[in-house]
Amino acid sequence: MSAVDEKEALDWLAGRMPVGDDCYVLTQGGEDLLLTTDMLHRSADFPAGITDFTIGWRSVAVSLSDLAGTGGRPLAVLIAYGAPQFELDSLEEFLDGAEEVCSLVGGRIVGGDLDRHQELTITTTAIGEAERPVDRSGAEPGDLVTVTGDLGRTAAALKLFEKGEVDRANELFRFEPRIQEGLQLGEMATSMMDISDGLARSLHQISRASDVGFRVTEGKIPFAPSVEELSESPEERRELGLFTGEDFELLATVPAQYKFDLATLGVRVIGEVTAEEEVRVASGMEVIDLEDRGYVH
């Protein structure tokens, strides 16, 4: 009996149950309901300097982002809150943050559980609905590859937390789940997901699920301004923007006929889908393989 890493454990689980996409789709009464759950905890997910408000926001946003990645609309969120002690002021700030992100993109905190736990541990579960749920398996050669927003916010925030610039760090940590963009992309996309482990890992995940490859152009990848500002070399910029992840932007593949619709949505096209199962990035004059690695807790 030997221990395996999270990725190996997930691969093994995928052989036993319908895991592998952002959400499970439960068809109930003719409607497609989306279900997703995420566990976060102090030592891995909440750096020193984070506020209770940001913890509440981010914990909920992570699950709402899974709904966005499936093209869904939020209905309700449950929160299991484990903490060494219950302080009403902390709980209030936490809930304010949790409710604020719902008021921005939809959904409602409807209940949960309290648990006295040695380490602050939050499990959020989101329930949504989708007209046309999109998973990772439908990408076709020739499709355009698109991402919302810009990449590397979380990596930049982590650097700022370390430097003690906590106000900016908290702000960057409170990302807005791409619900609207997911609904719009969902009408066109052949595959979609939220970028939780970094763009590189996400491209590989769609590559495997759809049995296709990617060719992306580094110059077209939208790095966050804070990444441009905080990275000290092109290598670090790439590390922060492509491999750190937890930015929760959306990655989608869209048939080329929708090129102009994508421009209207304000999302960037960074490359295209290819037939070979490989992920290549054009950087200046070179074309190199983009490694399959990403954020590790």
Next chain:
Amino acid sequence: MSAVDEKEALDWLAGRMPVGDDCYVLTQGGEDLLLTTDMLHRSADFPAGITDFTIGWRSVAVSLSDLAGTGGRPLAVLIAYGAPQFELDSLEEFLDGAEEVCSLVGGRIVGGDLDRHQELTITTTAIGEAERPVDRSGAEPGDLVTVTGDLGRTAAALKLFEKGEVDRANELFRFEPRIQEGLQLGEMATSMMDISDGLARSLHQISRASDVGFRVTEGKIPFAPSVEELSESPEERRELGLFTGEDFELLATVPAQYKFDLATLGVRVIGEVTAEEEVRVASGMEVIDLEDRGYVH
């Protein structure tokens, strides 16, 4: 800013969001969906000697029991699994237990999350449906008070774990959620819940939510055979059977006209609902107040 206990925190939360019943009822497309989440963890919920199979079973059963307490039928279960390391053998046993309880009473494990966490921590979320969801607020004076099964199994199991009699302890720990009974009682009940913190606390919870009282007869309360066997005094028997809880039997109030239907279901009538908001128990020649205390993690 001062820390409060779980009960005070829950009371405070109830002022802010719809907590206070076993499940949240989400009305969607004309149907009533039930949502519930629970966090369990090693130091509070999984005694030394518990098997991975029992951990999986019990983690899922706890959430299914909330569906039962609302008169619901299980549809799907999500599991967030946090552990210091991922062992495929342990995960397999855990999932076997989780799936076994679903195969007994309904539902299906459809996905979840893996999280590397210092302490084994499991959050289960169950989604169900109900024709007629029952909460805690509708009890009326004159209703009969009924419980399913027998009480004190978990208390007895904890004693057996301590004594090292782990086979019997594991077996007692793997309770069967009362889904069938909940569906049947749900057609008649004015209030219902699962007994998670012990019968005494549960009676007080319905008393407050329905603004009624209870008069129960101690001699009619069904104590588990293992409680009769393991308790060394009448006081200990009462402690194990009424105040320890985590037995996940159902407590319901049912109009007296259904007296004969209850007999057919094989559930026990232990007393009746009264108008005064107080919980009294008749024990021999005495009638005493039943304290509002229960299982504390």
